[in-house]
Amino acid sequence: MSSSRAKLPFTVHAVDTGSHARRGTLLTQHGPVETPTFMAVGTRATVTGLTPQDLAHVGTQVVLGNTYHLLLRPGPELFRRVGGIHKFMQWDGPVLTDSGGYQIFSLPAQRLITEKGARFKSYVDQSTHMLSPERSIEMQTALGSDIMMVLDVCLDSTSTKEEMRSAMERTHRWALRSLAARTNDAQALFAITQGGIDRELRAESAAFLTQHPFDGFAIGGLAVGDGRSEREDMTHFAADLLPKDRPRYLMGVGTPPDLLHAILAGVDMFDCIIPTHLAWQGTAFTSTGRVRVTRSVNKTADIPLDDECTCNTCRQFSRSYLHHLMKCSEPLGPRLLSIHNLFYYHALMAEARREIASGTYAAWARRKLDAMDRHEHAPRHAEKEAAP
Amino acid sequence: MSSSRAKLPFTVHAVDTGSHARRGTLLTQHGPVETPTFMAVGTRATVTGLTPQDLAHVGTQVVLGNTYHLLLRPGPELFRRVGGIHKFMQWDGPVLTDSGGYQIFSLPAQRLITEKGARFKSYVDQSTHMLSPERSIEMQTALGSDIMMVLDVCLDSTSTKEEMRSAMERTHRWALRSLAARTNDAQALFAITQGGIDRELRAESAAFLTQHPFDGFAIGGLAVGDGRSEREDMTHFAADLLPKDRPRYLMGVGTPPDLLHAILAGVDMFDCIIPTHLAWQGTAFTSTGRVRVTRSVNKTADIPLDDECTCNTCRQFSRSYLHHLMKCSEPLGPRLLSIHNLFYYHALMAEARREIASGTYAAWARRKLDAMDRHEHAPRHAEKEAAP
Numbered sequence: 001m002s003s004s005r006a007k008l009p010f011t012v013h014a015v016d017t018g019s020h021a022r023r024g025t026l027l028t029q030h031g032p033v034e035t036p037t038f039m040a041v042g043t044r045a046t047v048t049g050l051t052p053q054d055l056a057h058v059g060t061q062v063v064l065g066n067t068y069h070l071l072l073r074p075g076p077e078l079f080r081r082v083g084g085i086h087k088f089m090q091w092d093g094p095v096l097t098d099s100g101g102y103q104i105f106s107l108p109a110q111r112l113i114t115e116k117g118a119r120f121k122s123y124v125d126q127s128t129h130m131l132s133p134e135r136s137i138e139m140q141t142a143l144g145s146d147i148m149m150v151l152d153v154c155l156d157s158t159s160t161k162e163e164m165r166s167a168m169e170r171t172h173r174w175a176l177r178s179l180a181a182r183t184n185d186a187q188a189l190f191a192i193t194q195g196g197i198d199r200e201l202r203a204e205s206a207a208f209l210t211q212h213p214f215d216g217f218a219i220g221g222l223a224v225g226d227g228r229s230e231r232e233d234m235t236h237f238a239a240d241l242l243p244k245d246r247p248r249y250l251m252g253v254g255t256p257p258d259l260l261h262a263i264l265a266g267v268d269m270f271d272c273i274i275p276t277h278l279a280w281q282g283t284a285f286t287s288t289g290r291v292r293v294t295r296s297v298n299k300t301a302d303i304p305l306d307d308e309c310t311c312n313t314c315r316q317f318s319r320s321y322l323h324h325l326m327k328c329s330e331p332l333g334p335r336l337l338s339i340h341n342l343f344y345y346h347a348l349m350a351e352a353r354r355e356i357a358s359g360t361y362a363a364w365a366r367r368k369l370d371a372m373d374r375h376e377h378a379p380r381h382a383e384k385e386a387a388p
Numbered sequence: 389m390s391s392s393r394a395k396l397p398f399t400v401h402a403v404d405t406g407s408h409a410r411r412g413t414l415l416t417q418h419g420p421v422e423t424p425t426f427m428a429v430g431t432r433a434t435v436t437g438l439t440p441q442d443l444a445h446v447g448t449q450v451v452l453g454n455t456y457h458l459l460l461r462p463g464p465e466l467f468r469r470v471g472g473i474h475k476f477m478q479w480d481g482p483v484l485t486d487s488g489g490y491q492i493f494s495l496p497a498q499r500l501i502t503e504k505g506a507r508f509k510s511y512v513d514q515s516t517h518m519l520s521p522e523r524s525i526e527m528q529t530a531l532g533s534d535i536m537m538v539l540d541v542c543l544d545s546t547s548t549k550e551e552m553r554s555a556m557e558r559t560h561r562w563a564l565r566s567l568a569a570r571t572n573d574a575q576a577l578f579a580i581t582q583g584g585i586d587r588e589l590r591a592e593s594a595a596f597l598t599q600h601p602f603d604g605f606a607i608g609g610l611a612v613g614d615g616r617s618e619r620e621d622m623t624h625f626a627a628d629l630l631p632k633d634r635p636r637y638l639m640g641v642g643t644p645p646d647l648l649h650a651i652l653a654g655v656d657m658f659d660c661i662i663p664t665h666l667a668w669q670g671t672a673f674t675s676t677g678r679v680r681v682t683r684s685v686n687k688t689a690d691i692p693l694d695d696e697c698t699c700n701t702c703r704q705f706s707r708s709y710l711h712h713l714m715k716c717s718e719p720l721g722p723r724l725l726s727i728h729n730l731f732y733y734h735a736l737m738a739e740a741r742r743e744i745a746s747g748t749y750a751a752w753a754r755r756k757l758d759a760m761d762r763h764e765h766a767p768r769h770a771e772k773e774a775a776p
Contacts, residue, residue, distance in 0.1 A: 044712070044716045044718060045709075045712065046718050046720045048719060048720070049718075049719045049720055051723075052419060052699075052705075067475065073712065073716060074687065074708070074711075074715075078687070078688060078708065081688060082690050082706070086707075088708070088709055088712075089709060090705060092702050141489060166741060185575045215753070225771065236681075265705075299462065299466065299467060300469060302469065302470050312439075316440075316478050318470065318476075320462070320466065320476070321433075321477060321478070323462075324432070324433065324461065324462045324466075324476075325432075327461060327462075328432045328434075328461060330432055330437075330440065331719050332434050332435050332436070332437055332439065332700060333438045335437075335439075335719070336717075382590075
């Protein structure tokens with residue numbers, strides 16, 4: 001049982017001149033993390049298709065593992081036996097583990113959520129499991145992640161205020177149970193603020209959770225649903241409620257513009273499946289907008305995905321080859337696109353960090369967002385240029 | 389049109405004391421190939437899931453591309469535009485292209501084979517194509533492979549002698565048309581001897597084809613069907629009929645024991661989908677026999693696939709992690725197993741080359757084959773050892 005903070009030094013080196021954007025370093029048990037940072041999603045102890053060497057190349061600092069999926073397969077006993085997720089997947093950098101709260105929320109009807117926790121059937125072998133705050137911490141302890149997340153209650157954005165309040169209050173009780181259940185002080189624990197897009201609830205959630213010795217604070221419930229501007233406003237509001245000396249993590253967000261906006265609000269950490277998910281669908285992020293590699297114009301495009309990019313994919317392969325691989329369903333295609341997209345995300349974060357350090361982030365982000373917006377509204381621009 | 393050999397110097401450095409095994413070097417336009425060699429199958433201009441860097445790591449010397457598949461997608465025009473298969477897939481080592489003969493033979497009913505060639509429907513877009521000896525050479529010229537293969541007529545082993553003779557004679561006529569169709573003397577061209585397991589036909593085929601200035605000779609039709617010992621006997625017989633100063637290529641063969649046997653017969657080159665195909669099914673070749681990674685005994689096996697292996701997979705990951713990846717259908721699993729299996733095949737060939745150079749191949753191969761045979765008859769041996 002633990003009632004004080006774990007050792008997770010967080011230093012803010014610089015705050016932007018025209019925004020709340022901040023440049024920091026988070027010192028985990030597996031090394032430093034420069035913030036703002038984007039964490040690569042490695043749900044099942046693998047960032048799909050990539051080796052730890054690939055992750056080092058693209059600039060991944062933190063890998064995110066998922067307690068729910070890893071609980072079901074291969075299970076906590078194996079992690080205890082092999083000595084944790086780092087050793088298992090041979091990633092010696094920092095790991096953050098999600099608690100499983102979002103996956104339980106996303107499950108179909110086969111789950112029962114009570115004050116104790118969530119009871120559900122395994123998609124692997126139909127066995128019944130109970131995921132409680134204590135059980136989630138126990139699993140995350142077995143995983144040996146550098147940063148653990150509390151189990152929270154997620155709701156969709158159509159819920160009533162009473163439902164939202166009730167879920168939030170349970171999230172708070174579960175957060176305290178998670179804190180009490182921590183047995184390894186070397187593992188940091190983040191709380192998750194909830195409250196949907198209701199300012200009163202958001203304020204209440206932050207006020208409650210920040211009284212307790214969590215090592216960082218996440219903003220939950222703003223990854224999907226509602227309008228984009230509503231989510232952005234709420235991100236600013238929710239981030240402002242959090243202590244300046246602790247890292248802030250906006251869960252499950254998002255596109256490159258989403259990240260730039262949230263950094264303006266003072267968010268330090270992100271995760272999202274978008275860069276890898278879109279890679280498997282054949283879409284790449286480039287300096288001139290999104291490129292759908294499978295479009296026929298790319299069949300003969302003997303040019304890199306992005307001639308401003310220095311990733312191994314862009315330095316070595318043509319759009320034409322990537323088009324061919326995707327058309328043939330060859331797994332090298334998604335692998336090469338995942339490398340590019342993660343490189344793009346990490347490079348964007350590195351650029352953001354430099355701009356914050358120079359105090360020029362706000363102006364830079366506005367220019368960058370304008371350019372992204374132009375590309376968004378001329379989505380074929382980049383690909384037209386590729387035509388012979 | 390060409391009637392003399394291309395420049396494909398082949399030097400035999402050593403012949404084994406107790407067998408026909410030979411150690412040689414084949415000098416292609418893209419560098420030397422040490423023989424005996426196993427060529428990695430890269431059907432669609434990609435060895436499934438692997439980058440050229442991965443291929444360099446595992447020790448691949450030659451990549452095999454397939455004319456039939458690449459003719460249909462992305463097509464010859466693209467290869468002419470980008471300057472060939474090496475540039476397209478960014479592999480600067482030697483490439484051999486198969487002619488498409490075997491694929492046409494394997495096609496379902498939708499094909500018509502005449503003296504001119506084979507007419508068939510594309511599996512990509514249902515368009516109709518004619519693959520003739522001339523068209524195959526034209527496509528292989530566009531691919532710019534270091535070694536081209538003639539289009540041949542393949543039959544299954546249940547054909548009558550008259551059918552086999554007729555197919556063989558057409559194969560001979562097609563071989564001469566292929567030779568006449570070659571426009572780029574920098575690309576070597578191999579003939580394919582046929583005749584099934586009939587010694588008279590095999591002898592006739594070799595006698596006919598070796599009169600002509602082919603750069604090497606393949607043994608076709610011995611990859612599948614008939615008994616193993618029958619195919620082995622025929623490999624010896626067929627290899628003996630070929631000139632000593634030209635490379636011999638046994639097409640589509642095979643398992644590690646198949647390769648060791650064929651090397652005894654004086655075969656220099658091999659290709660087979662087995663190492664990569666089995667990798668995608670979760671099976672690895674190891675020094676103690678085949679390991680089926682998905683077996684439950686491997687779930688907790690915190691040991692390498694093969695502790696005698698120095699490939700990146702064995703140096704870095706446990707059977708337990710590979711088991712997890714395969715069980716989750718995570719594409720990193722087949723990628724890591726492909727790396728291991730190709731490394732195993734290439735290391736086996738390197739060892740064979742060293743033994744030939746020392747004149748000790750026959751004795752070594754016999755010991756190795758005995759050991760493989762023991763593993764085959766105790767298939768769970770390696771995995772039992774892995775149990776905790």
